[in-house]
Amino acid sequence: MKKIIRILLILLIAAGLLAGGRALVKHKQAALRKSPRYGMRPVPVQAATAATGSLPVRIAYLAVAEPANAANISSRVTAAIERVLCDEGDPVKKGQTLITLDRRETRKAIQAVASQIAEARAELSANEAAIKSLAASLAYWRREAERDRVLAEKKDIPGSRAEGTADRANEYQGKLAAAKDKSRALRHLIDSLGHRKAGTGTRLTYYTLKSPYDGIVTRRLADPGDLAAPGKTLLVVEDRSRVKLAFDIPQQDLDRIREGLPVTYAGNGKDRKARLSHIYPALNTARMLRAEVYLDPEEAKGISFGQYVPLSVITREIRNVTILPNSAIIENPGRKPYVFVIKDGRLTARPVTLLASSGDDVAVRGVRAGERVVTSTFLGWANLSAGIRVEVRE
Secondary structure, eight states, rough: OHHHHHHHHHHHHHHHHHHHHHHHHHHHHHHHOOOOOOTOSSEEEEEEEEEEEEEEEEEEEEEEEEEEEEEEEEEEOOOOEEEEEOTTTTTEETTOEEEEOOOOOHHHHHHHHHHHHHHHHEEEEHHHHHHHHHHHHHHHHHHHHHHHHHHHHHTTOOOHHHOOOOOHHHHHHHHHOOOHHHHHHHHHHHHHHHHHHHHHHHHGGEEEEESSSOOOOOOOOEOOOEEEEEEEEEEEEEEEEEEEEEEOGGGGTTOOOOTOOOOEETTTTTEEEEEOOOEEESSTTTTTTTEEEEEOTTTTTTTTTTEEEEEEEEEEEEEEEEEEGGGBBBTTTTTTTEEEEETTTEEEEHHHHHHHEEEEEEEEEOTTTEEEEEEETOOOGGGTTTTOEEOOOO
């Protein structure tokens, strides 16, 4: 009897445990049904709305702010430096004397030419007096020759005497002609010496080096006693009244860049506009073309000389196109790029044709204005695919 009771108790305990276990399982199942199922929650993304507009096509460069004009002051002659009348940082005016050179040799050359001119003029004066005397003598002997010719025809004097008188007249005629030739040669010599003196006098101005414009001496590379020579920079003077932005254009961009194109640049924390002022005609040592944008004082506010300035040249403008953020484009190697379009909370992979890009924007064909496209995802692009649910978070 006791054995049967013991068995019944064991069965009752087992039944209670089984019933409790089933109740616990049902409770857990109900809790699981109420909780979100794994993988079904919408993926959070950020999105942008496609818009119709115009897209300026830009090429970005890094420019350097430089003075509008900078002159390397050098000598046109080889001579010793007498005085340097300025130093680095000194303001200078247009035409102000900066350096004087030793001009003693040139002055001696001018004096020597002046002496030669004086000698030639004195000789010319004496020769002109001789010409007058020879002309008078020639006139006298011509009269005598004519008189003796008439007398010889009348047999009043021998013919030899008439011939002698004629020879005398011819002799003076030759002397007169030679004297006139000498005067012409002396006048030519005086003119030549005068030109040489004027040229030497002009050359004398080369020994005074002056500032080509108002500016500041930014570099001094010479001292008194140094030897100045053509091509050797002695001073650098910069005109800082205007600023230019200088940059280099690589060869692959040359067919798209030309003078007069609009330019945007950053200055004083703002985006500003200007025009491409000048492109040099020849490649520099880096095999690129140098380009310059000249800025007025108002346009250059907040820009310091030597500062690097981000700059973009607008080569053209595409109108009436669909514009998206660049971040929405997903590259697809071997195929067309695509974007994820959001419709009714789900994604559609849409192939697009890229028309042009500029900065953070891109013009495309294949998306309509007003459609929403994914620009970023918090969980990574690998977790996105067509058909999944998404939640746009701003």
